[in-house]
Amino acid sequence: MDNKKVTVPLVCHGHSRPVVDLFYSPVTPDGFFLISASKDSTPMLRNGETGDWIGTFEGHKGAVWSCCLDTNALRAASASADFSAKLWDALTGDELHSFDHKHIVRACAFSEDTHLLLTGGFEKILRIFDLNRPDAPPREVEKSPGSIRTLAWLHSDQTILSSCSDSGGVRLWDMRSGKIVNTLETKSPVTSAEVSKDGRYITTADGSSVKFWDANHFGLVKSYDMPCTVESASLEPKFGNKFIAGGEDMWIRLYDFNSGEKIGCNKGHHGPVHCVRFSPGGESYASGSEDGTVRIWQTLTGPTSQKDSPAPVGNGPNKQLSAVEVASKMEDLHVKD
Incomplete structure (x- = not known):
């Protein structure tokens, strides 16, 4: 077993069911934030740097599969x-608003200009809601070849990226025509698709491979085989020189982007890893697991072994906020049923 460069994460408790999606906000004047989606029906907001719990969004009556921040x-x-x-x-x-669908909604994404919300799921329909007129009917783009698993915007909201739960490939939809203009071919269904911060790459996880695609010309740039079935992968946003992957074997592995060499290996979860995401500055990354926890790991900094490391820090919803700026910003926080 390879324990090279193992770090001890911040352990964020609070969810009572598996954590299936994570999303970091960009850096704001108040820092950056992390939202998590769980099968327990309650998305949670945290300080992205410390993992401190900020609030829980209450109102859903079923599992929450996807979450995002503007x-x-x-x-x-x-x-x-x-x-x-x-x-x-x-x-x-x-x-603020509830958008009704006719079946399970699996994915959602804010447009870059924050005016639109994109959704997709078991209906095989892309829906685009105008957040300036939330009561207006959405624009609907049909003919997805399968149940929608992931969604993302690219090209300054001119293109939509989608993958399906039951078939391989990533489809690129032109917003103006509402038609598929390109497909990134994969053998297995794509369970994670991420557009890099600089807009150059699309990072996908399918089966036991992580692939990087040119986000402008759509060619395959790199493909790396993983030691297990991976559910999620994320490219380091600042330098683009490393990436992380997590999946069925509960490990989160850190790789060199250019060579594919493994440079770090972290274990702490007690169930498969469903989602991994880098923080906006690349200094840390988060993982969400079947075990119901979110863990935040430092990117190759700090202690290099369990023996020399401090005990993991718990950051559950009953923990008092320690980040002054977050406490100040969220002092009026309340949640509704």
Whole structure:
């Protein structure tokens, strides 16, 4: 067993069911934030640097499969098995709007300009809601070849990226025509798709491989085989020189982007890892697992062995806030049923 460069994470408790999605906000004047989606129906907001719990969004009646924050971390969105996507005030926890669907909603994503919310799921329909007119009917783009698993915007909101739960490949949809203009071919269904911070790469996880695609010309740049089935991968956003991957064997592995060499290996979860994401500055990364915890790991800094490391820090919802700026920003936080 390879224990090279093992670090001890911050352990964020609070969810009572598996954590299936994570999303970091960009850096804001108040720092950056991390939202987690769980099968327990309650997305949670945390300080992205410390892992301190800020609030819980209450209102869904089923598993929450996807979550995201807008560019300024002022609003959150979530997609649920209760046939709805919800828009939340990230400062107060209030539900701002609920968008009804006819089946399970699996993915959601804010547009870069924050005016639109994109959703998709078992109906095989992309829906685009105008957040300036939330009661207006959404634009619907049909003919997805399968149940939608992941969604993302790229090219300044001119292109939509989607993958399916039951077939391989990533589809690129042109927003103007509503048609598929390109497909990134994979053998297995893509369980994670991420657009890099600089807009150069699309990072995908499918089966036991992690692939990097040119986000402008759509060619395959690199493909690396993983030692297990991976569910998620993320490219370091600042330098783009390393990436992480997590999956069935409960490890989170850190790799060199250019060579594919493994440079770090972290274990702490007690169940498969469903999602991994780098923080906006690349100094840490988060993982969400079947075991119901979120763990935040430092990127190759700090102690290198369990023996020399401090005990893991717990950051559950009953923990008093320690980040002054977050406490100040969220002092009026409340949540609604």
